[in-house]
Amino acid sequence: MNIVITGASKGIGFELAKIFAKDSDNxxxxxxxxxxxxxDLKNECIKQNLKSKLKFIVFDIENPEKVKNELKNEINKHINTIDILINNAGFLINKPFTDTSTHEIIKTFNVNFMSHSVLIQDLIPMLKEGNIKHVVNISSMGGFQGSSKFSGLSFYSSAKAALASLTECLAEEFKNENIKFNCLALGAVNTEMLKTAFPDYEAPLSANEMAKFIADFALNGSKYFNGKIIPVSLSTP
Ligand SMILES: NC(=O)c1ccc[n+]([C@@H]2O[C@H](COP(=O)([O-])OP(=O)(O)OC[C@H]3O[C@@H](n4cnc5c(N)ncnc54)[C@H](OP(=O)(O)O)[C@@H]3O)[C@@H](O)[C@H]2O)c1
Structure with missing residues (x-):
């Protein structure tokens, strides 16, 4: 399988990449x-599997125009089709609504929503070939309608809600193609992102535990779900 993961240098994405790289066919x-x-990720993957076929691309997705013009070409240097795309890169700042600068608002929407949107646009032709393909968008419980909200995360949560909504729209627009779109609204996971935003908070899950669930869902969930926003959280919204 060909699997593309954004935000794979640390946290959940790092663990996800390691899980998929265990299989030499991937x-x-x-x-x-x-x-x-x-x-470091590549080295760890080779340590666990000498035949690991992990390739990495150093790319900043903050500017959607740059993503639009360049990222697909970089991906195409390694693969021509995609079986699983996991839009996992994310950026969070915890700041009161009125203190957040326009630059911070734009960056939050660019990294969490806009760049994933244009990347999906560009990769659609690579997702149309052959068997069922799965696009998994990583959102947050903050962007899940009806969940209890955290003060200070207005823009992050709104951008994550946009990504969730986009998932439903794409499932409808591509329902006659072999591409399934689903969104996982994650609860708290112990990663650098969580530690920076909430230094005193201890989450019930490690990045590896959450990655195991996401990897299994990415592989098997497209048989059962399309256009779904699924809360992955131990607490009730
Ligand atoms: N941890 C949680 O409690 C939690 C809860 C709900 C949802 N989530 C979501 O889960 C996903 C993974 O989060 P995490 O906790 O694993 O966070 P993390 O440890 O901070 O990792 C975030 C990843 O995104 C990448 N990234 C950030 N800005 C980028 C940019 N401009 N261009 C390219 N890559 C960028 C980072 O890599 P570089 O810095 O190397 O670019 C890193 O690999 C995110 O979408 C997050 O919103 C997390």
Missing amino acids: TVIAIARSENKLQ
Whole structure:
């Protein structure tokens, strides 16, 4: 299988890439900004499986125009079709609504929503070939309608809600193609993102535990779900 994962240099994406790279039949394309962390990921993958076919692409997805013109070409250097696309890269700042700058608002929407949207647009032709393909968008409980909200996460949660809504729309628009779109609205997971935003909060799950669930869902969920926004949380909204 060919699997593309954004935000794979640390946290949940790092663990996801490692899980998929255990299978020598998988070509995993890991995307993030930090070259040294992606190199560490590659080294860890080779340590666990000498035949690992993980490739990494150093790319900043903050500018959707750049994503539109360049990222697909970078991916195409390694693979021509995609079986699983996991839009996992995310950016969170915890700031009161009125203190958030326009730049911060735009960055939050670009990294969490806009760039994933244009990447999906560009990759649609690569997702149309052959068997059923699965696009998994990683959202948050903050963006899940009716969940209890965290003060300070207005823009992050709104961007995640946009990604969830896009998932439903794409499932409808491509319902006659072999592409399934689903969205996982994650609850808290112990990663750098959570620690930076909420230093005193201890989440019930590790990045590896959440990644195991997401990997299994990415592989098997397209048989059962399309256009669904699924809360992955121990607490009730
Ligand atoms: N942890 C939680 O409690 C939690 C809860 C709900 C949802 N989520 C969602 O789960 C996903 C993974 O989060 P995580 O907790 O694993 O976060 P993390 O440890 O902070 O990892 C985020 C990943 O996104 C990448 N990234 C951030 N900005 C980027 C940019 N401009 N261009 C390219 N890559 C970028 C980072 O890589 P570089 O810094 O190397 O670029 C990193 O690989 C996110 O979408 C997050 O919103 C997390």
